[in-house]
Amino acid sequence: MNARVLGLLDELLRSPRSVAERVQRPDDLRPLVASSLLALLAGAGTFGAVLATARGGVQIGYSALKLPLAIVATLCLCVPAFTAIARALGRRLELSAMVGLSLSAAARASLVLLAFAPAVWFALDRGLGYHGSVVLSTLCYGVSGLSALRVMASGLGRDARGVAILACCAAVMLPTGAQSAWMLRPFIGRPAQAEVPFLRHKESSFADAVYTSSRSSVGLYSRRTRSYAESEP
Amino acid sequence: MTLGDLLILYGAAGLASASVAYRTSPERGRSAISSAALDALLWPLWLPVALSARRRPAPRANTGDATRAAIWEAHEAVLGSPLEPLLPREAALRILGDVERAAVRYQELVGLLAQPHFSLAAAEARLEQLSREGASARGLAPARLHLENVRQLEELRRRDEQTLLELSELSTALRTQLVLARYSGGAPTDAGDIVSEVWARVEVLGSTLQPPLGSAQYPAHAPDQAHPAG
Numbered sequence: 001m002n003a004r005v006l007g008l009l010d011e012l013l014r015s016p017r018s019v020a021e022r023v024q025r026p027d028d029l030r031p032l033v034a035s036s037l038l039a040l041l042a043g044a045g046t047f048g049a050v051l052a053t054a055r056g057g058v059q060i061g062y063s064a065l066k067l068p069l070a071i072v073a074t075l076c077l078c079v080p081a082f083t084a085i086a087r088a089l090g091r092r093l094e095l096s097a098m099v100g101l102s103l104s105a106a107a108r109a110s111l112v113l114l115a116f117a118p119a120v121w122f123a124l125d126r127g128l129g130y131h132g133s134v135v136l137s138t139l140c141y142g143v144s145g146l147s148a149l150r151v152m153a154s155g156l157g158r159d160a161r162g163v164a165i166l167a168c169c170a171a172v173m174l175p176t177g178a179q180s181a182w183m184l185r186p187f188i189g190r191p192a193q194a195e196v197p198f199l200r201h202k203e204s205s206f207a208d209a210v211y212t213s214s215r216s217s218v219g220l221y222s223r224r225t226r227s228y229a230e231s232e233p
Numbered sequence: 234m235t236l237g238d239l240l241i242l243y244g245a246a247g248l249a250s251a252s253v254a255y256r257t258s259p260e261r262g263r264s265a266i267s268s269a270a271l272d273a274l275l276w277p278l279w280l281p282v283a284l285s286a287r288r289r290p291a292p293r294a295n296t297g298d299a300t301r302a303a304i305w306e307a308h309e310a311v312l313g314s315p316l317e318p319l320l321p322r323e324a325a326l327r328i329l330g331d332v333e334r335a336a337v338r339y340q341e342l343v344g345l346l347a348q349p350h351f352s353l354a355a356a357e358a359r360l361e362q363l364s365r366e367g368a369s370a371r372g373l374a375p376a377r378l379h380l381e382n383v384r385q386l387e388e389l390r391r392r393d394e395q396t397l398l399e400l401s402e403l404s405t406a407l408r409t410q411l412v413l414a415r416y417s418g419g420a421p422t423d424a425g426d427i428v429s430e431v432w433a434r435v436e437v438l439g440s441t442l443q444p445p446l447g448s449a450q451y452p453a454h455a456p457d458q459a460h461p462a463g
Contacts, residue, residue: 003361026285027354030268033282037275076277096285099278 008035012108012151020155023100033100036107043110044068048187050117051137054124055189059196066184066198071106073184074177078102078169085168089161097155105151109144116140133188175206182206250276254283297336297397301329303404304431310411319424320411328435332400335393335438342390346383353387356380393438400434403427 008031012019022028048067052059083098093101123136152169156162181187182205189196204212251273258265272279308325311317345351360376407427414424 003365004358029282030286033279034271037271037278072275072278076275079278094281094285096281099281103278 004031005035005038008032009039009107009111012036012039012104013111016104016108016151016154019104019151020101023097023104023155026096029096029100033103036100036103039107040071040103040110041068043107043112043114044071047110047113047117047120047140050121050124051133051188053121054128054130054133055191055193055196057196059186059189062196062198063187063189067187068110070177070181070184071110074173074180075099075102075106077176077180078173081172082169085172086156086165089165089168091156091161091165093155101152101155105148108151109148112144112147113140116144130188130190137188178206182209244273247273247276250280254280257284259286297332297339297401300332300336300397300401300404303401303408304328304332307404307408307411310408310415314415316411316414316424319428320407328431331435331438332397335397339390339393339397342386342393346386346390351383351386353380353383356383396434396437400431400438403431403434407431 011022012035019032022032044067045064048063048065049060051067052063079099079102080095082102083093083095086093086098120136120140124133128136149166152166153162156165156169183199185200186197251269254272255265255269258268268279268283272283304320304325308320308322311320312322346353349355356376356379360373360380363373363376407424410424410427
């Protein structure tokens with residue numbers, strides 16, 4: 001790994017503002033995007049692998065592959081929409097600059113996940129249960145998402161217009177990302193499961209699962225609920 | 234549509250994108266091949282980036298022709314009129330000469346900086362590489378000097394480009410101002426200011442110019458002699 005890539009990754013973590021300036025310069029965009037992809041694969045891949053250590057076996061490889069895939073798939077679907085939103089709200093950003101900005105943000109989040117990986121691994125090794133693992137990983141995703149937000153905010157501006165663009169982008173990204181991850185589950189895998197599938201059968205959407213879980217939480221169960229309740233992240 | 238159908242469509246689009254990325258790549262060889270390979274896999278993200286490298290704005294081909302034409306037409310507009318002292322023949326010729334020399338030098342700088350030996354990125358990478366390899370301060374000094382020289386050349390190119398651009402705008406405004414004054418018969422209120430601005434830019438160009446011996450196509454005059462308007 002050459003010094004330039006390491007320098008860019010260091011800049012991703014330390015200086016979101018200069019990363020946001022870099023995406024506007026075509027000369028800097030290619031190395032930044034390439035380094036971001038590398039960080040995303042390494043960071044999210046490692047975190048995915050660590051999450052699957054409780055289940056072990058082939059699940060580790062699957063999760064190492066699927067977590068970066070979920071993030072990349074979400075970006076592929078969302079970045080054109082981000083560009084359209086930014087332009088519609090009066091912020092002139094090229095599609096290539098938005099790709100750079102979004103990938104840099106995702107890379108920063110992935111590096112934060114990488115930083116969490118040893119602690120999560122320790123917790124899983126100490127016997128943290130399945131549901132505890134889900135909660136812990138959700139917390140890690142939340143914190144890493146907040147770190148990504150700083151890069152996006154630096155690129156889109158911190159004025160009212162920038163905040164409005166960011167809110168609209170979040171409204172697109174959250175359901176898309178959730179559904180992408182839902183389709184690619186399981187990431188953790190139940191220890192008792194005999195076989196580990198790469199993908200679960202298509203049985204519901206993320207929104208269906210949230211709706212059903214909300215009903216279940218207040219004691220309303222149905223036949224449909226049963227199958228959803230067995231679903232796993 | 235099944236997942237398999239989607240993957241086939243994605244792959245087909247990826248192959249088409251890879252072909253576009255390879256054809257439009259500014260370089261050939263390993264860099265273009267790796268760009269095309271990445272594009273085949275991640276075309277929704279990589280294709281805009283690959284195309285942006287191609288769309289990189291080429292350095293403006295400022296030959297100064299439009300500026301010189303505007304200056305000469307401005308001079309002709311006041312020729313034989315009471316406004317002639319504003320832009321006399323000697324002053325116009327002096328400006329034309331300086332603009333031409335600056336435009337030639339700018340073109341030379343653009344050509345020079347496009348060569349790999351004068352690449353700023355390559356000079357920075359070389360210095361980084363030497364630092365990483367643990368070269369001594371003495372060993373790093375030539376690479377630092379080279380980098381600094383390339384930076385200064387780039388700075389000169391930027392300054393010439395900016396000044397020529399400003400001169401172009403000013404000379405266009407001067408031409409319309411003097412033509413307007415000639416036909417309206419009134420006194421050009423802002424023309425004197427514009428002429429002063431033009432001279433200021435010409436002085437900037439002159440401060441970085443080293444005219445080669447015998448290249449004085451136009452007779453040179455001191456600005457204070459050639460610029461009656463002050």
